Structures are given as structure tokens and as C-alpha cells.
Amino acid sequence: xxxxxxxxxxxxxxxxxxxxxxxxxxxxxxxEALAAAQRAWxxxxxxxxxxxxxxxxxxxxxxxxxxxxxxxxxGAALRVVGQGDREGLWSEPLAxxxxxxxxxxxxxxxxxxxxxxxxxxxxxxxxxxxDLLRLAGALLLLWVxxxxxxxxxxxxxxxxxxxxxxxxxxxxxxxxxxxxWPFDNPYHGILxxxxxxFLRAGLVWLWGVPLAGGVCLYVLSALTGRRGLSEGVGxxxxxxLVSFGALAxxxxxxxxxxxFWVQTVGAVAQGLLVLPVATxxxGAARxxxxxxxSLGDHPGxxxxxxxxLALTSGVSLSALASLVGPSRVVHLSLWGEGVRVLVLGGCAxxxxxxxxxxxxxxxxxxxxxxxxxxxxLWLVVVAWALSAPALLLAGLSQGAAWATGTVPFAHAVQAxxxxxxxxxxxxxxxxxxxxxxxxxxFLTSDSGEPVPAAEQELLPVAGS
Amino acid sequence: xxxxxxxxxRLVVAAVVxxxxxxxxxxxxxxxxxxxxxxxLSAQAARGRWVYVREGCVVCHTxxxxxxxxxxxxxxxxxxxxxxxxxxQYSGQDPVLLGRLRLGPDLSRVGARTSGQELRTALxxxxxxxxxxxxxxxxxxxxxxxxxxxxx
Numbered sequence: 001x002x003x004x005x006x007x008x009x010x011x012x013x014x015x016x017x018x019x020x021x022x023x024x025x026x027x028x029x030x031x032e033a034l035a036a037a038q039r040a041w042x043x044x045x046x047x048x049x050x051x052x053x054x055x056x057x058x059x060x061x062x063x064x065x066x067x068x069x070x071x072x073x074x075g076a077a078l079r080v081v082g083q084g085d086r087e088g089l090w091s092e093p094l095a096x097x098x099x100x101x102x103x104x105x106x107x108x109x110x111x112x113x114x115x116x117x118x119x120x121x122x123x124x125x126x127x128x129x130x131d132l133l134r135l136a137g138a139l140l141l142l143w144v145x146x147x148x149x150x151x152x153x154x155x156x157x158x159x160x161x162x163x164x165x166x167x168x169x170x171x172x173x174x175x176x177x178x179x180x181w182p183f184d185n186p187y188h189g190i191l192x193x194x195x196x197x198f199l200r201a202g203l204v205w206l207w208g209v210p211l212a213g214g215v216c217l218y219v220l221s222a223l224t225g226r227r228g229l230s231e232g233v234g235x236x237x238x239x240x241l242v243s244f245g246a247l248a249x250x251x252x253x254x255x256x257x258x259x260f261w262v263q264t265v266g267a268v269a270q271g272l273l274v275l276p277v278a279t280x281x282x283g284a285a286r287x288x289x290x291x292x293x294s295l296g297d298h299p300g301x302x303x304x305x306x307x308x309l310a311l312t313s314g315v316s317l318s319a320l321a322s323l324v325g326p327s328r329v330v331h332l333s334l335w336g337e338g339v340r341v342l343v344l345g346g347c348a349x350x351x352x353x354x355x356x357x358x359x360x361x362x363x364x365x366x367x368x369x370x371x372x373x374x375x376x377l378w379l380v381v382v383a384w385a386l387s388a389p390a391l392l393l394a395g396l397s398q399g400a401a402w403a404t405g406t407v408p409f410a411h412a413v414q415a416x417x418x419x420x421x422x423x424x425x426x427x428x429x430x431x432x433x434x435x436x437x438x439x440x441x442f443l444t445s446d447s448g449e450p451v452p453a454a455e456q457e458l459l460p461v462a463g464s
Numbered sequence: 465x466x467x468x469x470x471x472x473x474r475l476v477v478a479a480v481v482x483x484x485x486x487x488x489x490x491x492x493x494x495x496x497x498x499x500x501x502x503x504x505l506s507a508q509a510a511r512g513r514w515v516y517v518r519e520g521c522v523v524c525h526t527x528x529x530x531x532x533x534x535x536x537x538x539x540x541x542x543x544x545x546x547x548x549x550x551x552x553q554y555s556g557q558d559p560v561l562l563g564r565l566r567l568g569p570d571l572s573r574v575g576a577r578t579s580g581q582e583l584r585t586a587l588x589x590x591x592x593x594x595x596x597x598x599x600x601x602x603x604x605x606x607x608x609x610x611x612x613x614x615x616x
Contacts, residue, residue: 038595039567046595053595054520120517120559146473152465159465160472167476175484185558187488190497190551192560194488206480242476246483252564255530257549259494262487328532332566398566405536405543409569410592417593 005100006093011082013095014362015445017075018355020099022438024067024106025348029431031060036427040420050114058125059113065123065203066134067106069344071099072351073211074141077162079362080218081148083458090147098137098144105133119185121177121196123203128182135179138170154460157234158221161214164238168206176202190258197249197266204343205245205273209311210238212350213280216304219354220287222458223295228287233279240276244269251322254331267322270315277315281308299373303353306377307346310384314342317392329403334416335395337423338388345430349380352437359441361458365448372440379433387426394419497551504556505614512611515604517559519597526563527572527615539569539577546573568594575613583609 038044038053045051082089089095109126112118118125126134145166149159173179176199178186187195217234221227229237250258250266284304288295295301318339321330330336359367367373394416401412491497505513516522528549529537537545549572554560574583587605590596600608 042593042595043590046590046597047599049599052519052597052599054523057523058520116518118518118520120520120522120561122522122564146469149469150466155465155468160468163469163472164476167473168480171477171480175480175488188556188558189554189560191488191492192558193554193562194491195484196560198484198488202480206476238472239475239479243479243483246480247487249483250487253562255532256528256562257530257551257553259491259496259551262491262494265487331530332526332528332564334565334567336565402533402537405538408538408540409566410539413567413593 006096008092010088010092011079011362013089013092013099014075014079014082016096016099017071017078018358018362019441020103021068021070021072021075021351021355022434022441024063024071025434026431026438027110028060028063028068029427029434031056031063033424033427033431035060036420036424040417040424049116055114055116058118058122059110061123062109062113062125063106064344065208066102066109066126069208069348069351071102072348072355073165073208073215075362076215076219076351076354076358077165077211078141078145079358080215080458081145081159081162083222083460087151090144090151094140095144098140101133101137101140105130105137108133121185121192121199123200124177124196131173131177131179132182135170135173138166138173142166142170152460155231156218156460157229157231157238158214158217160235161210161217161238161241163214164242165207165210165214168202168210168242172199172202172206193253194250194258194262197252198246199249200252201245201249204347205248206242208344208347209245209277210241212307212311212347212354213237213241215354216308216350217280217283217287218460219357219458220284220301220304221461223357224287224291225461226287226289226291227461228283228285229279234283237276237279237283240272240279244272244276248273251318254322254324254327267324267327270322271319273315274312274319277308277312281312284308297370298357299370299377300353300356300367303356303373303377303380304350305353306381307349307351307353309346310342310349310388311346314339314346317342329399330395331399333395333398333402334391334420335399338391338395341384341388341391345380345384352376355437355441358458359444359448360451361456363445363448364451364456365444366451367440368443368446368448369440372436372443376433376436376440379429379436383426383429383433386429387423390419390422390426394423494551497555506610508607509611509614512604512607512609515600515608516561516611519600521571522561522563524565524567524594525569525571526566527570528562529570529572537570541577544573544577545570546576571612571615574615576616578612580609580613583612
């Protein structure tokens with residue numbers, strides 16, 4: 001049993017992280033669909049404590065970010081990092097250990113938040129034992145990734161981005177959740193609000209996006225033999241991402257009860273984040289130049305590009321919304337949910353696309369069914385096309401009604417119920433897509449066409 | 465990658481720590497934040513606050529009135545959303561419950577515009593977009609109402 005859990009078989013941790021991400025994703029997106037249903041029809045399951053709306057949203061977010069997104073990204077990232085000089089990871093058993101720590105953490109936080117043990121900080125709900133397990137896993141991963149990367153002979157901005165993400169996560173957990181003081185929250189009052197905002201911004205900009213960006217740049221360039229970004233531009237994007245990302249939190253509080261200068265810092269940083277994100281999008285597109293004929297029919301490639309497009313439009317919209325004028329209307333409305341669909345959904349789509357592209361290199365088999373993967377892609381794209389405009393529009397109308405100073409608040413929300421029903425239908429499509437994804441991964445590992453050993457490598461490309 | 469790993473690691477640590485210090489610690493020195501503690505809640509209201517946290521009311525309700533909507537927004541009657549929230553109002557709160565999405569009205573000053581009976585109805589009836597909380601025990605409900613009444 002222990003030998004199986006902590007095996008040193010090459011890529012065992014990668015496979016497990018990917019499977020775990022796919023499975024947690026089914027659960028996380030089911031929670032998301034339930035939460036969306038409860039927004040449209042508030043009495044759905046309202047009488048069952050552990051699935052009442054407040055707990056469903058809290059549990060769902062935790063499952064989404066730490067279960068679904070993080071596991072998928074870590075799986076893809078470890079595969080890319082381990083390529084180096086073909087030796088694999090510095091230590092598979094340690095990478096496997098972090099998987100088990102995170103698995104226990106995820107099960108516990110699912111259980112505890114549903115039954116009402118929470119810290120009550122949006123996206124930071126998990127109680128302290130979960131935090132400590134997650135931190136331990138994150139530090140182990142950082143250690144494994146660092147020791148693997150220092151063996152790699154080539155300097156590559158894509159791998160540097162991945163490494164930045166692995167360095168960012170433990171810092172964000174320690175500072176944003178106050179884990180230097182683990183059993184209690186060291187922040188109070190408005191400082192608690194600001195550190196919560198730092199945590200939320202950090203999980204996206206210092207963890208999810210650097211990992212997604214690094215992995216997709218590496219994978220695309222390894223497949224086409226062409227680097228999309230020069231070393232200088234790549235490192236500049238990394239610098240922009242981490243420094244603006246670490247400052248962007250207070251953009252949540254425009255017009256709110258925090259000192260004006262902090263709001264300004266946050267809003268400016270949020271606006272500047274458009275630059276590195278757009279740079280990474282250009283990098284991904286450029287590494288495909290001249291190879292569109294051969295790769296354009298792979299759903300994984302289209303998934304990655306669609307994800308970056310969604311992410312870029314999401315970050316542009318949130319930059320817009322943190323400007324003083326527009327924020328007056330849309331701030332604290334459903335607009336924010338529309339933006340989150342694009343930013344987080346985009347990030348997850350990049351991870352999913354990379355997982356599709358990586359199957360021959362992780363499972364040693366080519367993807368069982370491209371047709372199913374295309375369906376998954378279409379489900380997700382249709383869902384975005386439905387839910388993002390519906391939520392943005394609901395936010396605009398809610399904010400506009402509020403700004404008149406004559407319409408009672410509840411009326412404005414009531415008027416947006418049909419749009420919330422559309423968002424629910426979209427959430428359902430995404431959930432079906434996720435099930436299709438997990439099924440396709442299972443089919444691939446079970447009966448996919450084996451790939452010759454030479455084609456399982458994913459060799460890095462020399463500098464452009 | 466050896467040299468790059470060291471440099472990137474130092475860069476990320478520096479950027480993240482600076483970001484945290486600037487956006488989450490320096491504000492502590494701002495005179496608007498550094499003021500006397502808000503009046504403490506009664507023991508019952510403090511228990512009620514934990515019911516609020518546990519049930520995730522923060523998912524649908526904010527507790528922050530922004531400057532631009534103060535004495536202007538309409539929950540039921542014109543201007544009843546109340547005055548703008550200030551940083552000092554939150555002093556000592558853990559966790560703070562500012563919220564980031566409004567599906568229901570802002571609750572910063574709900575105690576000033578409603579009665580205990582109305583609050584009970586809002587929590588139990590399950591009409592008008594608010595889920596019902598009939599599964600709360602009588603004691604929990606009383607605590608929660610005491611907390612909401614203390615928000616003024």
C-alpha cells in the first residue's frame with residue numbers, strides 16, 4: 001500500500017494530479033451548478049443545512065480553486081518541469097506525498113465547510129488544519145520543483161513562470177491567511193478585509209495564472225518547436241504578473257471603506273495586469289505560427305487559446321470595472337461574477353487544454369477521442385457565451401437601478417432572475433463537459449492508442 | 465535554469481512581500497484605520513455573528529455602504545441604506561464581513577430600519593429571493609436576530 005502510494009515510477013504523481021483534478025472538477029462544478037440554481041430559485045434545497053446557499057458557495061469555491069484548478073495545473077506543471085534533461089522529477093515519492101496531503105486537505109475542507117466549520121473569509125474559508133496540510137503540500141511541491149529545475153541546462157521563461165507560481169502559493173497562504181499564526185486569524189477589522197483581498201488576488205495572479213501561462217507556453221512551443229516569446233519579454237511578463245498581482249487585491253474596494261490611496265494602488269495594479277496577460281496570449285499564439293495546419297485540429301490547442309482569450313477579456317473587464325466611474329455602477333453587483341467566470345474559467349480552460357495535449361506524454365497513449373474533446377470545448381464555449389453576458393448584463397441592470405435612487409434593491413435583483421436562470425443552464429453545460437473530460441481521460445488510460453517511447457518526450461526548444 | 469531559479473525565487477518573494485506590506489499592512493498606519501475599537505457586541509449578538517459566518521450570509525449580503533450610495537440607495541424607503549461605512553467601524557472584527565456581491569440588500573444598518581419581528585419573517589418566510597432558514601434552532605435564530613439588530 002505504502003509502496004503504491006509513494007511509488008517512484010516516472011510521472012506517477014503527474015497522472016494522479018491530473019486524475020484528481022478531473023474528479024474534483026466534477027464535484028466542484030456540480031456545486032457550482034447547484035449554487036447557480038439557488039441564485040435563480042432561492043428555495044432549492046434551502047431546508048438542508050449542508051447544502052444551503054451560503055455553504056454551497058463556500059464549499060464550491062474551495063473545491064473549485066484547490067481541488068479542480070490546482071490539481072490540474074500542478075499535474076501539467078510537474079510534467080513540464082520534469083522534462084528538463086529527460087530525468088523526470090527530482091523525487092516522485094515526495095510529489096506523491098504532496099498529492100496525498102492535498103487529498104486529505106480537500107476531503108476535510110469539503111466536510112468541514114459543509115457542516116459549518118469555516119473561517120468565513122471568501123476563498124479562505126478552510127479551517128486551520130486544512131491550511132497546514134495545504135501549506136505542507138505546497139512547500140513540498142516547491143522543493144521538488146526547485147530541485148528538478150536546477151538540473152535543467154536551459155533557461156526558459158515558461159519554466160520560470162511555473163516556478164514563480166510554485167513560489168507564490170506558499171507565500172500567499174502564509175501571508176494572506178496569516179499562517180505564521182496558524183490557529184487564529186491575526187488580522188482584524190479592515191486589515192482582515194485587505195488581507196482577504198490579497199489572498200484572493202494572490203490565488204489567481206500569483207498561483208493560477210503563472211502556472212497556466214508557463215505550462216501552455218512550454219507545451220505549445222515543445223509541440224511546434226517554436227518559442228512564442230523571447231527570453232526578455234517572457235521574464236518581463238513574469239515580473240509584471242507577480243508585482244501587479246501582489247498589489248491588485250484592494251481593487252475590490254473602490255469607493256469602499258479603505259483609505260483612498262490603497263484603493264488607487266489596487267485599481268492601477270488591476271489595470272496593469274492586462275499587459276502581462278495579453279503578452280502571454282500573444283506568446284501562445286506566436287508559437288503556433290506556421291503550425292496551425294497541423295495543430296489546429298487538436299481540441300487541446302483550441303482550448304488553450306480560447307482560455308487565454310477568456311482570461312484576457314476578463315482581466316480587461318475587471319480593469320474597466322475598477323475605474324472610478326464604471327465601478328460606481330457595477331461594483332458589488334453580479335458583474336463581478338461575470339468577470340470571475342471569464343478569469344477563473346479561462347484559467348481552468350488553459351489547464352484542461354494542456355491536459356488534453358499532454359496525454360501522450362503522461363499516459364503514453366494518444367487521446368482516446370478527439371470528438372469527445374471537441375464536444376467538451378463546445379459545451380464550455382457555449383456556456384461562456386451564455387453566462388458571461390447574462391451575468392454582466394444582470395450586474396449592469398442591477399447597478400443602474402440602484403444608481404437611480406428610486407427602485408428598491410430587491411426589485412432590481414428580482415428583475416434579473418431570468419438572466420440567473422440562463423447562468424444556471426450554462427453552469428450545467430460546464431458540468432456535463434467536465435464529466436466528458438474525465439471520461440475521455442479514463443478511456444485514454446484504459447484503451448488509448450499507445451505512443452512510441454520517443455514521441456512521449458516533450459523536449460524543450462532552444463531560445464528563439 | 466540554476467541561476468534563473470535563484471533570481472526568480474528572490475524576485476517573487478520580494479514582489480509578494482512588498483505587495484502584501486503595501487496593500488495590507490501599511491494601511492494600518494493610516495489615521496482613518498487606527499482608531500478606537502467599535503462598541504463590542506453583546507454575548508448573544510456575538511454568538512449570532514457566528515451563525516451569520518457559518519451560514520455564509522456574506523455570500524449574498526454586503527456590510528459596506530460605499531460613499532457614492534450613502535443616504536441615497538433604496539432598500540425599501542429612499543436613503544434607508546444609511547451613511548457611508550468607515551474603516552474604524554470594523555475595528556476588531558474577525559472575520560470581517562464586508563462581502564463582495566449583493567444579491568440581497570446591504571445589512572450594515574439593517575438594525576436601524578427593521579424590527580426583530582420583521583427580521584424573523586425575513587429569515588423564515590422564504591419569500592422574495594431570500595432562502596428560508598427554518599433549520600436554525602430557536603436559540604440560533606434569536607442570537608442571529610440579536611446580531612442583526614445590533615447592526616446600525
